[in-house]
Amino acid sequence: MRIFISNLLIVLGIFTFSACGHTDTVDEKPAFEMTSDEIVNEYLDDEVASNQKFNDQVIAITGPVFELNKENGKVIGVKLSSDEFSIVSCTFQDPLEPDAIGEGRITVKGVCSGFQGDKDSMLPGGVVELKRAALVK
Amino acid sequence: MKKTITLALLVLGLGQVGISQDRYFTRDGHVEFFSYTPMEDIEAVNEKMTVVIDFETGEFETSVLIKSFEFEKALMEEHFNENYMESNEFPKATFKGQIEDFAGVKNSNFPPGVEMAAHGKMTIHGVTKDVILPVTVMPNGETYTARSAFVVNPEDYKIEIPNAVRDNIAKEIKVTIQAELAPLKK
Numbered sequence: 574m575r576i577f578i579s580n581l582l583i584v585l586g587i588f589t590f591s592a593c594g595h596t597d598t599v600d601e602k603p604a605f606e607m608t609s610d611e612i613v614n615e616y617l618d619d620e621v622a623s624n625q626k627f628n629d630q631v632i633a634i635t636g637p638v639f640e641l642n643k644e645n646g647k648v649i650g651v652k653l654s655s656d657e658f659s660i661v662s663c664t665f666q667d668p669l670e671p672d673a674i675g676e677g678r679i680t681v682k683g684v685c686s687g688f689q690g691d692k693d694s695m696l697p698g699g700v701v702e703l704k705r706a707a708l709v710k
Numbered sequence: 711m712k713k714t715i716t717l718a719l720l721v722l723g724l725g726q727v728g729i730s731q732d733r734y735f736t737r738d739g740h741v742e743f744f745s746y747t748p749m750e751d752i753e754a755v756n757e758k759m760t761v762v763i764d765f766e767t768g769e770f771e772t773s774v775l776i777k778s779f780e781f782e783k784a785l786m787e788e789h790f791n792e793n794y795m796e797s798n799e800f801p802k803a804t805f806k807g808q809i810e811d812f813a814g815v816k817n818s819n820f821p822p823g824v825e826m827a828a829h830g831k832m833t834i835h836g837v838t839k840d841v842i843l844p845v846t847v848m849p850n851g852e853t854y855t856a857r858s859a860f861v862v863n864p865e866d867y868k869i870e871i872p873n874a875v876r877d878n879i880a881k882e883i884k885v886t887i888q889a890e891l892a893p894l895k896k
Contacts, residue, residue: 629777629798689758695733695771696760700737704777704780
């Protein structure tokens with residue numbers, strides 16, 4: 574009996590380990606909920622501390638739709654921003670139909686990859702990136 | 711008098727909202743890398759590269775978050791970030807430099823499709839090295855398409871590959887970049 578259970582656990586472990594897929598963000602509870610302006614300003618204020626706080630965390634961001642990224646007629650990403658230089662850029666885990674995203678302010682949750690911005694860069698502002706994102710309805 | 715002042719203010723205001731014809735950029739540049747060995751092919755894609763080119767000075771910048779590289783297998787992505795690139799400590803890879811003989815060519819003998827050399831500093835895994843990258847820039851209506859292809863040796867950037875998987879990872883990783891650049895509006 575013990576050998577059977579051990580073997581079963583090994584098989585289940587191998588199955589789980591080899592599944593190799595990413596978890597569904599839509600099912601995960603966000604560690605932080607904030608606006609696009611708030612998180613960008615926090616990164617601009619202290620990038621090192623913000624990386625420690627936000628990187629790899631599921632974050633729900635609310636902000637105005639600045640731009641949609643489309644591929645093959647579906648929405649693969651969205652940029653939330655009050656201006657064109659301080660942006661939260663979200664890449665969806667699963668592409669969405671174009672009419673799934675309304676106008677104005679929306680909420681998206683995703684895993685924070687970090688921040689792209691540099692005071693010495695030719696490009697002002699910065700971008701907080703969320704990957705494996707999902708639209709919050 | 712009022713009309714004159716209004717007109718003057720309008721002209722000054724319009725002067726402030728100019729479109730910079732000098733700098734072109736994207737925050738959605740495509741970068742991918744590919745490692746081929748007889749044991750395994752490894753590839754990853756990142757669609758969030760920042761690329762900026764100043765057409766007056768030839769300055770050329772790229773930046774990409776390591777955690778934004780997407781792999782087919784989650785475990786491979788985890789190993790890439792935690793064990794090889796240590797992306798919590800070194801979150802970005804960047805290049806800052808200048809495209810040789812590029813400054814001011816936009817309005818003169820612009821060499822579309824001709825491969826040019828970008829001299830600069832590449833920083834990966836916290837290590838900075840002087841490199842020369844091949845770059846082509848093609849006009850595309852109101853935008854420009856920039857491309858580059860080069861190889862990176864992980865050892866040069868102190869990226870340690872465990873002996874157990876040494877044969878699974880190529881000594882030279884092929885990197886390709888493609889970016890559609892639009893004018894940077896001030």
